[in-house]
Amino acid sequence: MKKYTFTEKKDTRSGFGAGMHVLGQQNPNVVALCADLVGSLKLEPFIKENPERFVQCGISEANMIGISAGLTIGGKIPFATTFANFATGRVYDQIRQSVAYSNKNVKICASHAGLTLGEDGATHQILEDIGMMKMLPGMTVINPCDYNQTKAATIAIADYEGPVYLRFGRPVIPVFTDADQKFEIGKAWMVNEGTDVSIFATGHMVWEAIQAGELLEAEGINAEIINIHTIKPLDEEAVLKSIGKTGCVVTAEEHNRLGGLGDSIAQVIVKNKLVPQEYVAVNDSFGESGTPAQLMEKYGLTAKDIVNAAKRAIARK
Amino acid sequence: MEIEQLEKVASQVRRDIVRMVHGCQSGHPGGSLGCTDLLVALYFERMKLKEQDGKGVFDMNGTDEDMFFLSNGHISPVWYSVLARKGYFPVSELATFRKLNSRLQGHPTTHEHLEGIRIASGSLGQGMSVAIGAALSKKLNNDKGIVYVLMGDGEQQEGQVWEAATFAPHHQVDNLVAFIDLNGQQIDGPTVKVMNNRDLGAKYEAFGWEVISIEEGNDMAAVLKGLYEAKGRLGHGRPIMVLLHTGMGYGVDFMMGSHKWHGVAPNDEQLAAALAQLEETLGDY
Structure with missing residues (x-):
């Protein structure tokens, strides 16, 4: 099993x-928009170098989505940025009509997704955004797993023509x-090959899955770990290949x-080959205030939870 | 185009509207008839558009031309008719309005690739934001074209409109002309009774817009004059708001001034009565 190590946390x-900083230098059509959260979205380097290509929208996310859709007319590539809650649920109809149905080349870039936003609590911890966005026809949904992958994904989506939801934390x-x-949109990343159980993880849960793989190995269980950074379009081929080998599945997501x-993943399973999934x-609950680590523990999103789910899945084979 | 010719186009567009709505027994004739003179004046006289042999040529990006956005998408019949009469797509296609497999959907959309449409609209309150984005895009591209957007007066009850209204003066979007179709009617009744917008001119002025009025929004000369005035005020740091006073259902006596014809189609008798009041000038589709 391949060992993953790290020297820093980001x-x-x-x-x-960082990806936006690069895009600012490389792609003159990229425009950044933000709804009063420039610091939280780490946009300062882009804005400093490209002030004319930054649009401060104030606290009005619906307007930001509409303006982004309009900017595409004339060839701009707008990156509309705010917290994931305000980037999706708050503006679902604007995204649906002006972006998705109109097939506009808007990149909706959403930070502070999931429980790990932490102390702000459930009003800000959106846990439904992937579902809302993936249901929109034509929308690409990406949830990268770490700093480097998020940077690479940010740069990659500028070269892709069509609406994208990019989720990070x-x-x-x-x-x-x-x-x-x-970064290849729609291409699953094989983190570790294995034979006993397929663990499909996305976003922050990929690192948890890697740790779970090590814990399972210590118990003699050989887990295959796959990073599904692109939830839509889903790499069905990679999913089927893996479950054909392991015969059971764990999915892990924040x-x-x-x-x-x-x-x-369950849709792929029921359409093709029935295997147990955990x-x-x-x-199906809202979150609450707490530190990210406390919340991940309380809501069952740790490496230990993945280990237990893997054992349940294997037992059901 | 001379005023007389524009009025002839408008008469044909009004015939198209009632025939389209009758043809599928659904759609919104009232607001469409009321805004006919504005759209004819824009597309046949005031807007700078790409044309070939007198026909409009569609360019999604609208580079180096003026652009029009319809925020109150339910008055699609007037827009479809004007686009077809301008030559963007065959006039015969108007017969497919709201029917299965048509490019002329109930509300305008880019989804069916109909020439002339740059964004879907119908869910209200979004068009001005889109128009502002398109205007910003023009500024970034150093493109001198003007962006026009039409909204309804009932639509002013949507919150997003006021987000956009705050944004445009702050960012000095001065290549934008917005219109409010002040016909005083919405689905459930007179706007003052359903939800009183009060003094929209004063509101937009307070938000930092340059506000002008076209009191006779169904008089071609008055509309042309108002559009000329609006254009003259662009480029000075402020967006322009035009309060366009129209009569809902204008041109068909029994449809005029009532919310009852907001979204109702005429029957055969009513169609005949309507067409008797509207001269066929360019040939029915």
Whole structure:
């Protein structure tokens, strides 16, 4: 089993900011928009170098989405940024009509997704965003796993024509992927090959899955770990290849059990080859205030939870 | 185009509207008839548009031309008719309005690739934000074209409109002309009774807009004059708001001035009565 190590911890939102910094220098059509959260989205380097290509929208997210859709007319590539809650649920109809149905080249870039936003509590901890966004026809949904991958994904989506939802977060987590990786939209990343159980993880849960793999190995269980950074379009080929080998599945996501990655994988399973699946996800509830680590523990989103789910899945084979 | 010719186009557009709505027994004739003179004046006289052999040529990006956005998408019949009469797509296609497999959806959309449409609209309150984005795009591209957007007066009850209203003066979006169709009616009744917008001119002025009025929004000369005035005020740091006073259902006596014809189609008898009042000038589709 491949060992993953890290020398530093960083937040994925900083990976986004770094990606925007690069895009600012490389792509003159990229425009950044923000709804009064410039610091949280790490946009300062982009704004400093490209003040004319930054649009401060104030606290009016619906207007920001509409303006982004309009900016595409004339060839701009708008990156609309705010917290994930305000970037999705608050503006669902604006995204639906002006972006998705109109097929506009808007990149909706959302930080502070999931429970790990922490102390602000459930009003800000959106756990339904993947579901809402993946249900929109034509929307690409991406949830990268660490700083380097978020930076690479940010740069990659500028070259892709069409609406994208890019989801990332607030807490510092291990940086374990390559700094110079090429991000392929829709292509699952094989983290570790295995034979006993397939663990499909997305976002912050990928590192937890890697740790779970090590714990399982110590118990003689050989887990295959796959990073599903692109939830839509889903790499069905990679999913089927893996379950054909292992015969059981664990899905791990910082999202509601309903409507997220787990349900996307389950659709592949029921359409193709029935195998047991266990969900590691928030059990259809809202979050609450606490530290990210406390919340992940309380809501069952740790490496230990993945280990237990893997054992349940294997037992059901 | 001379005023007389524009009025002839408007008469044909009004015929198209009632025939389209009658043809599928659904759609919104009232607001469409009321805004006919504005759209004809824009597309046949005031807007700078790409044309070939007198026909409009569609460019999604609208580079180096003026652009029009319809925020109150339910008055799609007037827009479809004007676009077809301008030559963006065949006039015969108007017969497919609201029917299965048509590009002329109930509300305008880019989804079916109909020439002339740059964004979907119908869910109200979004068009001004989109128009502002398009205007910003023009500024970034150093493109001198003007962006026009039409909203309804009932639509002013949507919160997003006021987010956009705050944004445009702050960012000095001075290549933008917005219109409010002040026909005083919405689905559930007179706007003052359903939800009183009060003094929209004073509101927009307070938000930092340059506000002008076209008191006779169904008089072609008055509309042309108002559009000329609006254009003259662009480029001075402020967006322009035009309060367009129209009569809902204008041109068909029994549809005029009532919310009852907001979203109702005429029957065969009513169609005949309506067409008798509207001269066929360019040939029915």
